[in-house]
Amino acid sequence: MAVFVLVSGPFTGGWLWREVVTRLRETGAEAYGVTLSGMADGVEPPAVAAADVDLERHVEDVVRVIDGIGADEEVVLVGHDYGIHPVLGAADRRPERCARVVYLDAGMPGDGDTPLALVPDASVAERAGGAGGAGGSVPAPSGGEWARWGSTAGLSAADLARLDRMAVPQPLRTLTQPLRLRSNPFDRPVTGVLCTANGSGIAMVEMLLASGPPEFRVLAGPGVGFFELDTGHWPMLSAPGPLAEVLLRAAADGGRRLTVPDGPPSARTETFLLDVAERPRERRGTVDLHLPEAEGPWPAVLFVHGGPVSPDRRPTPRDSPTFLGYGAYLAGLGAVGATLDHRLYGLDAYPNAAEDVAAAVELVRADPRVDGERIALWFLSAGGLLAADWLAAPPPWLRCVALTYPLLAAPPDWRAVPERFRPVDAVGASSPPVVLTRAGLEHPVFQATVDAFLVAAGRAGAEVDLVDVPHAHHGFETSDHTDETRAAVARAARAVLARLRV
Numbered sequence: 001m002a003v004f005v006l007v008s009g010p011f012t013g014g015w016l017w018r019e020v021v022t023r024l025r026e027t028g029a030e031a032y033g034v035t036l037s038g039m040a041d042g043v044e045p046p047a048v049a050a051a052d053v054d055l056e057r058h059v060e061d062v063v064r065v066i067d068g069i070g071a072d073e074e075v076v077l078v079g080h081d082y083g084i085h086p087v088l089g090a091a092d093r094r095p096e097r098c099a100r101v102v103y104l105d106a107g108m109p110g111d112g113d114t115p116l117a118l119v120p121d122a123s124v125a126e127r128a129g130g131a132g133g134a135g136g137s138v139p140a141p142s143g144g145e146w147a148r149w150g151s152t153a154g155l156s157a158a159d160l161a162r163l164d165r166m167a168v169p170q171p172l173r174t175l176t177q178p179l180r181l182r183s184n185p186f187d188r189p190v191t192g193v194l195c196t197a198n199g200s201g202i203a204m205v206e207m208l209l210a211s212g213p214p215e216f217r218v219l220a221g222p223g224v225g226f227f228e229l230d231t232g233h234w235p236m237l238s239a240p241g242p243l244a245e246v247l248l249r250a251a252a253d254g255g256r257r258l259t260v261p262d263g264p265p266s267a268r269t270e271t272f273l274l275d276v277a278e279r280p281r282e283r284r285g286t287v288d289l290h291l292p293e294a295e296g297p298w299p300a301v302l303f304v305h306g307g308p309v310s311p312d313r314r315p316t317p318r319d320s321p322t323f324l325g326y327g328a329y330l331a332g333l334g335a336v337g338a339t340l341d342h343r344l345y346g347l348d349a350y351p352n353a354a355e356d357v358a359a360a361v362e363l364v365r366a367d368p369r370v371d372g373e374r375i376a377l378w379f380l381s382a383g384g385l386l387a388a389d390w391l392a393a394p395p396p397w398l399r400c401v402a403l404t405y406p407l408l409a410a411p412p413d414w415r416a417v418p419e420r421f422r423p424v425d426a427v428g429a430s431s432p433p434v435v436l437t438r439a440g441l442e443h444p445v446f447q448a449t450v451d452a453f454l455v456a457a458g459r460a461g462a463e464v465d466l467v468d469v470p471h472a473h474h475g476f477e478t479s480d481h482t483d484e485t486r487a488a489v490a491r492a493a494r495a496v497l498a499r500l501r502v
Helices: 014-026 055-067 081-093 122-131 143-148 157-166 202-211 214-220 240-251 321-332 347-366 381-392 444-460 483-500
Strands: 003-007 030-034 075-080 098-104 190-195 224-229 281-284 287-290 298-304 336-340 370-380 398-404 434-441 464-473
Touching: 003 014, 003 055, 003 081, 014 030, 014 240, 030 055, 055 075, 055 081, 075 081, 075 240, 081 098, 098 240, 143 157, 190 202, 190 240, 202 214, 202 224, 202 444, 214 224, 224 240, 287 321, 287 347, 298 321, 298 347, 298 381, 298 483, 321 336, 321 483, 336 347, 347 370, 347 381, 370 381, 370 483, 381 398, 398 483, 434 444, 434 483, 444 464, 464 483
Parallel strands: 003 030, 003 075, 075 098, 098 190, 190 224, 298 336, 298 370, 370 398, 398 434, 434 464
Antiparallel strands: 281 287, 287 336
16 A cells, blocks of 8 residues: 655645545555644644745655655655645655655646746735745635635535634745756656646646647656546545545556647648638738738738647647638638737746737738728637737727637636736626637536626626537537538628628
8 A cells, every 4th residue: 555645735734634544544555644844733823933934844844754654665745736846846855755746736836936836816926026035924815715726616614614723824935935856747657636626627638738838748648647526626625535535546556648649639630610712811920911802901800829839839820720711711701810829838928928919919900901990809719818908998999809619717727827817807898899609518617717707798788799609619610610610600700790890
């Protein structure tokens, strides 16, 4: 049997694992819920001052636990949320003792990364930046504030009351000190346990493998397995039995293995779902203009791709069949179909991508053949988050915003996405008309944000033209070439053009 060393996220200690430890020990395994320095439960005053505690001290805490385990025992280190940082640091210092690392609803930090980069509460990041990473602590959340740190799905009122009672402030330097690693964390067996109610899931990982940055390809390594738990961010409280079972299966090298597709969907599909005639195309830096045949000036539609995408991806989004098709199709209907490649290379790159979109809009509007007072923006997939600025403060020339199988709020585990990029909060009575294409077989995480957006738009009195495609998947242009999807694209395009011609 393996020996499990369990390290929890911020504000909590070994007490959080009590039920999981009991279930693991009932099977004959050994298990230890670690209380890191300064993180004793809230019943007693802390034994060490917050100013004396940093990430390196927490790494040393886990190393001491490992050193106290018999040399012939296999050690499985489990890191939840912030806990993955001291776990990875300890595994790096005792590689010969670590049989496996389990990422429990945790990010993927590497050498030089600070835990602060994964903190979901923007106010904490602002405070840490203002303090320069000096001593002090971050107050523990209470009541409804816990939801800002992760989904509370599955937690009972008693669970939340227990969190309130036992939680302690998090020493600030544990969040601001960089993690130092000498080896690649994926050089050893790894298991990811994804809590689906917190926004993560195997389908999301598969999307990242298909089109995300190359660093995600380690998730398809031969020693990497995945499990899902249908619960929120604190499964040790909401689902201790299923979590214990998953940990035992992980220690036995179980879990679903993933593979990297031969190429992104756009590279594997050679044609657009509509039979579109070629149109003249001009390249202006990162922007392509697909031009109508009639005399201008013409209205214009700028298509904004999703991501994250690798900067080395070929073809780039604007050269993929999807965006070549959309650009030519709109040109055939009498509008400039503009496409661009923007810098959404990671979850923290949304501000860069937003700058690129704004610059592309100005380039398109400045073209003398374009009617700069009749512009639409068309966002696809996770590019939908970039619509927030335009929905919140639309310029008078923005006649329409189109959204196709969009993500409209960052999932809880996409913590690196700034709060600014939340269309569900940005939509209002002053927003331009919205044409929203909804895939009936959408990823649940995406669908939940679409549902929330429609509720918010309804309350605000925003105009939304909904195009439903009941039997279509996310990215249907490359997977579902059916009469239904072809009709949906045509209907959405007509709806956008109707707003441009007013």
